[in-house]
Amino acid sequence: MKSISNSLRSSLALASLLLMLSTTVASAQDEFPDDVDDEPSVPIDGFVITGLVAGSVLGMRRVSKAENDKI
DSSP, X not given: OOOOOHHHXXXXXXXXXXXXXXXXXXXXXXXXXXXXXXXXXXXXXXSHHXXXXXXXXXXXXXXXXXXXXXX
16 A cells, blocks of 8 residues: 655645534524425435435446456
């Protein structure tokens, strides 16, 4: 395994440090008044499973092709 150069290592450390320190506080949303229709108008569950399966198949094909190219 190749070693990471010092400049790349320090860049990764700086980026990690910035990401850890730049997080913000998440707070819950206030309640809606009674006259607001807060029901979703479009369901998201339509093709989620199909997309996950297709993405998994494409990812596995790409990984297996990359492994075959190494040999």
